[in-house]
Structures are given as C-alpha cells and as structure tokens.
Amino acid sequence: MSILSYSKDVTINGGIFTAVTTSPTQMGIDILVKASNPNAMHNSSARYDPPKCHPGTREAILEHIMQWIFGSDDRDALILWLYGPAGAGKSAILQSIAEKCAALDILLASFFFSRSDSSRDHPGPLIATIASQISARIPEMSTALHAAIVRDPMIFEKTLDAQIDLLIVEPLRHLVQSGYFAYHSSSPRLVLIDGLDECDDQGQRRGVLRAIARALCVHKLPFIFLVSSRPETDIRFSFDSAELADLWDSLVLDNSYTTRDDIRLFLTDSFQYIKETHPLKEHIPPSWPTSSVIDTLIAKSSGQFIYPSVIIQYISALNVSPRQQLDVVLGIRAARSSDVPFAEIDALYMHILSSVQDTQLMLDILAILMNYFFHIGQTRRSLDIAAFLGADQEDVISTFPMHR
Incomplete structure (x- = not known):
C-alpha cells in the first residue's frame, strides 16, 4: 500500500519521483565499517612502512611461528603468545608473519594495538575490525552478519563477548555446522593481534584474552590466534588462568634466538644502502x-632491535652528513641542541617506567640489577632482591617481571 493511500485531498502536478531503498546488507556494511578501525590492520595506509624483519634476519623464530600456523587441526595450542621486552622486535615479527600469511592467502584478520594512536590503544573497535575482515575473507557469512547488525545496531557498545557472539559466532554457525571448514581445509584461520600490552587498561587486556578463550572453548570457532605483548604481570596471570588452560603455547624472544648475527646483517646492509643512496654519498x-664500529653498535644494542633501527633512521637522515650523525651516536661529536638521536627510545622507556605504580621500589630494583649477575635463576634473583630490600617477593615480581 502506498503512503499516499493515507492522504486526502492531495494534488500532485508533475514532478519526478525516485524510490530510494537501502538493503539490509548494505546498511549492515555501513554500520560495520563505521565501527571498525582500518588503521589497525597490517596493510593499513595509516601504518605505511611499518617495522618488519629485515631480509635474512629472525629466520629461526619466523620458521617456528609458521610451523605452528601450518600445524594440523589437532594442534595442542590454539593460541601462540609471542612475548619479550620492549624493543625486542615483536611488532616487526608479527608484521612479517602477517605479510607472509596474506601472500599465502591464509591470514584471516589482524589488529595492531598502539599506545601512540588513541583509536588503537583500546579494544573498542577490535571485534568489529576482525569481523569485517572475516566477512571479506569468507563472504558466505556476510548476509547473516549484516542482518544481525541491522537487528542490533547497538552491538558495538556491548561487551566483547556479546560482540563476538553476534558478529562472528552466529554468522559462522551454519558454516561450522555444515562442515564448511572441514571441507575447505585450506581456509584462512589465523587471527593476529599485536601489542596487547599497548592497550592501556589492564582489565580490557584480560577481557580480550577471556573473550578469545570463550570463543575457542565454548563456541569452538575453528580459528587460531597469534598474540604478542610484553610479559606484563596481568597478561601472564591471564594466560595462567583456568580459562586459558591448555589453550596456549608461548614463544619468548630471549637468548634462545641469537640476535647478534641478525643485528650485524641489518647494520651492514643498512650502512651499505646509505652509502649507495644518500645525497652525500660522494663524501x-x-x-x-x-x-x-659495527661491533660497538651491536654491543650497545644488547640484543634488542629497537636500538639499531632507531640509529639507522637517525644516521640516514637526508639533510645531514651520515658520518657526522654516526659520530653523535658514538659520542665522538656532540649533538645539536635541537637534535635528540634517541628520542624514540627515550619515549618508549619513559612510557614503560611511568606505568609502574611503586616508583621507589622500581628504582631500588633497577639499582641492584645494574650490579647483579643475570645468569642467576629468576626465582633466586627475585628472592635475593626481596631479602635485600626487605620487600615481599611477590611485590618484586609484579613490579619488575624478570623472565628467563
């Protein structure tokens, strides 16, 4: 029945009428796109030229991760947690993995948290961003997904569990039940989440891990999750909780993966590139x-890739002499008053140190560690420090996690 049927004494003279309709699918797409954050995806233009592993480096750990990804459906761990200290290269490793898996057509979705981006330092857009990528990779779920969003457009203001239920679990239910993933054994199943510790709220970080566990255990989603972070106390405790028991395995960036040779290769190749391309290359x-000098820089790196990556950025600046910039790094030449060669490293560690609640205890621990032998076991180390300071061992561990 036309809307004009309810009108009386209506006179229409000429004119052109255009009927405008919006399909539920298109409406759902629009709502989902607005709730998503494309800046968080591995191939976002907002993250152009993100850090990734230099060719020929980190090969052992990349191979370890790829073997886990290609593991059989009865793999022991559905979650792999890659953890290590700030500057160890976790984001570069996950970026490289994301690009490898995208090229192989096995990446389902990715989300890169960032404390320096207010749109990516919280999990608000996490599920929407993942759901939008899944629907693009598995178009068979799109109709159900968009219809669900139209029914409940306020879903993006609800809990992570509620969002996963409506945006991922329900749209995929009929595909899972029909054996879609068993039949399409090569379907993409990897969901990659980088920098969970860069989500500032500890409760939200725990909520993300609990939501993943529920999706895997309760709803039996046929996915695997690669998660990276620093070994923050709340994240470690979440992984050790009963909710995530038997779901995960870990991979730590420590001395098991020798980085000296990788850093040497990175520095050697980078200096060669500077000599070949810099505007002042003739000099x-x-x-x-x-x-x-390269040996000195490797020693200064202390096994962390952030140091060589930052100094190469500093040395390769186009408007100054690379040789003079290197002299500044080595302490041979004084930096200009407006020149801060390690500003990025300073900002990173200032953020880390400022997040500690008991500042005095942290300073006491650092003072001891500067003169302490790191080959002593973690338990002995924390026990000795606690005894020396007259503090509880639990407080020492929670203030300054000291993983082997």
Whole structure:
C-alpha cells in the first residue's frame, strides 16, 4: 500500500519521483565499517612502512611461528603468545608473519594495538575490525552478519563477548555446522593481534584474552590466534588462568634466538644502502663504518632491535652528513641542541617506567640489577632482591617481571 493511500485531498502536478531503498546488507556494511578501525590492520595506509624483519634476519623464530600456523587441526595450542621486552622486535615479527600469511592467502584478520594512536590503544573497535575482515575473507557469512547488525545496531557498545557472539559466532554457525571448514581445509584461520600490552587498561587486556578463550572453548570457532605483548604481570596471570588452560603455547624472544648475527646483517646492509643512496654519498669512504664500529653498535644494542633501527633512521637522515650523525651516536661529536638521536627510545622507556605504580621500589630494583649477575635463576634473583630490600617477593615480581 502506498503512503499516499493515507492522504486526502492531495494534488500532485508533475514532478519526478525516485524510490530510494537501502538493503539490509548494505546498511549492515555501513554500520560495520563505521565501527571498525582500518588503521589497525597490517596493510593499513595509516601504518605505511611499518617495522618488519629485515631480509635474512629472525629466520629461526619466523620458521617456528609458521610451523605452528601450518600445524594440523589437532594442534595442542590454539593460541601462540609471542612475548619479550620492549624493543625486542615483536611488532616487526608479527608484521612479517602477517605479510607472509596474506601472500599465502591464509591470514584471516589482524589488529595492531598502539599506545601512540588513541583509536588503537583500546579494544573498542577490535571485534568489529576482525569481523569485517572475516566477512571479506569468507563472504558466505556476510548476509547473516549484516542482518544481525541491522537487528542490533547497538552491538558495538556491548561487551566483547556479546560482540563476538553476534558478529562472528552466529554468522559462522551454519558454516561450522555444515562442515564448511572441514571441507575447505585450506581456509584462512589465523587471527593476529599485536601489542596487547599497548592497550592501556589492564582489565580490557584480560577481557580480550577471556573473550578469545570463550570463543575457542565454548563456541569452538575453528580459528587460531597469534598474540604478542610484553610479559606484563596481568597478561601472564591471564594466560595462567583456568580459562586459558591448555589453550596456549608461548614463544619468548630471549637468548634462545641469537640476535647478534641478525643485528650485524641489518647494520651492514643498512650502512651499505646509505652509502649507495644518500645525497652525500660522494663524501662517504667505502670503508665506512669500520668493523669495530659495527661491533660497538651491536654491543650497545644488547640484543634488542629497537636500538639499531632507531640509529639507522637517525644516521640516514637526508639533510645531514651520515658520518657526522654516526659520530653523535658514538659520542665522538656532540649533538645539536635541537637534535635528540634517541628520542624514540627515550619515549618508549619513559612510557614503560611511568606505568609502574611503586616508583621507589622500581628504582631500588633497577639499582641492584645494574650490579647483579643475570645468569642467576629468576626465582633466586627475585628472592635475593626481596631479602635485600626487605620487600615481599611477590611485590618484586609484579613490579619488575624478570623472565628467563
């Protein structure tokens, strides 16, 4: 029945009428896109030229992760937690994994948290962003997904569990029950979440892990999750909780994966690139820098990739002499008053240290560690420090996690 049927004494003279309709599917797409954060995806233009592993480096750990991804459906762990200290290269590793898996057509979704981006330092858009990527990869779920959003457009203001139920579990239910994933054994199943510790709220971080556990245990989603973070106390305790028991395995960026050779390769290749491409290359001798200088830079890196990556950015600046910039890094030449060669590293560690609640205890622990032998076991280390300071061992561990 036309709307004009309810009108009386209506006169229409000429005119053109255009009927505008919006399909539920299109309406659902629009709502989902608005709730998503494309800046968090591995191939977002907002993250252009993100850190990733230099060719030929981190090969052992990349191979370890890829073997887990290609593991059989009865793999022991559905979640792999990659953890390590700030500057260890976790985001570069996950970026490289994301690009490898995307090229192989096995990446389902990715989300990169970032404390420096207010749209990515919380899990608000997490599920919507993942759901939008899943629907693009598995179009068979799109109709059910968009219809669900139209029924409940306020879903994005609800809990992570509620969002997963409506945006992922329900739209995929008929596919799971029909054996879609068993039949399509090569279907993408990897969901990658980088930098969980860069979500500032500890309760929200625990909520993300609990939601993943529920999706896997209760709803039996046929996915695997690769998660990276620093080994923050709340994240470690979440993984050790009963909710995540038997679901996960871990991979720590420690001395098991020797980084000295990788850092040497990165520095050697980077300096060679500077000598070949820098506007002042004619003033750079072929022998620059000497092998002893590279050894010094490797030692200063302390096994962490953030140091060499930052200094190469600093040295390769186009408007200054690379040789002079390297002299600043080595302490041979004073930096200009407006020049801060390690500003990025300073900001990173200032954020880490400022997040500690008991500042005095942290300073006391750091003072001891500066003169302490790190080969002593973690339990002995924390026990000795607690005894020396007259503090509880639990407080020492929670203030300054000291993983082997």
